[in-house]
Amino acid sequence: MLLGPLVPDRVCGDCTVCCTVLTVNSPDFAKPGGVPCQHLTERGCGIHAVRPTICRTWFCAWRRVAELPDAARPDRSGLLVSMNFVDRPANLFEGVSILVRLLPGSDAIRSGLAARLLDTLCAQLVPVWFSDGAEKMLMHPPADVAQLVLSGEPAPGHLAEEVAAWRERYAVFADGSPPATG
Incomplete structure (x- = not known):
């Protein structure tokens, strides 16, 4: 839910881009990216009422x-x-x-x-x-901030707060070592 709840009054309508572009690899359904879903018809999803969980929950x-x-x-x-x-x-x-x-x-x-x-x-x-x-x-983030976050180098004063925020928020994805601070 990082992007928030669904926006009221916005519906997919006849947009089926995700049904073709995305790679899906879930327990109840799989399809390669760039290939139309096997259930996609000229009028949209042919199994919309019983579509897989991933298709019901991804937006x-x-x-x-x-x-x-x-x-x-x-x-x-x-x-x-x-x-x-x-x-x-x-x-x-x-x-x-x-x-x-x-x-x-x-x-x-x-x-x-x-x-x-x-x-x-x-x-x-x-x-x-x-x-x-x-x-x-x-x-x-901008290239200068990204480079500092990834390198672990101390950040200059004007970037220190931003670099520290990125390091703290995404430390879980670091290589296993504690994030550097600066």
Whole structure:
């Protein structure tokens, strides 16, 4: 619930982006990413009334973050924003984060929608990643803060409080050693 409860009056409607883009590997259902769900029909989910638990409980950020504009619905924006959970993260910013995926054919970068959406999402103490399908880039925290958090080096005075907050919040995803303070 890091992104909050569902926003009233926001429904998926005919958006089925998650049914194609996401990798699903849950106890009651699995499908590879980038492949339409076997239950997806021209009118949406063919088993909606009895769909698996993961499909009943997973919602994109557009459904949960009131500050995102209506234009940010994935099928309209070309951006799928979701919480990302990684069992064995490469670094502490990957364990629990927000992932903004640019969908093929999207003009969200050119239109400026991607930048506006990232500005909204980067206002919290939650890592934000952006993926264009080929590359995944850390957008938040800023590079200087991220480098200090990961390196354990002492932070300069103007960054000390922010670096300490990130280290404290995400220490559980560190390599097993206690987080450095600075």
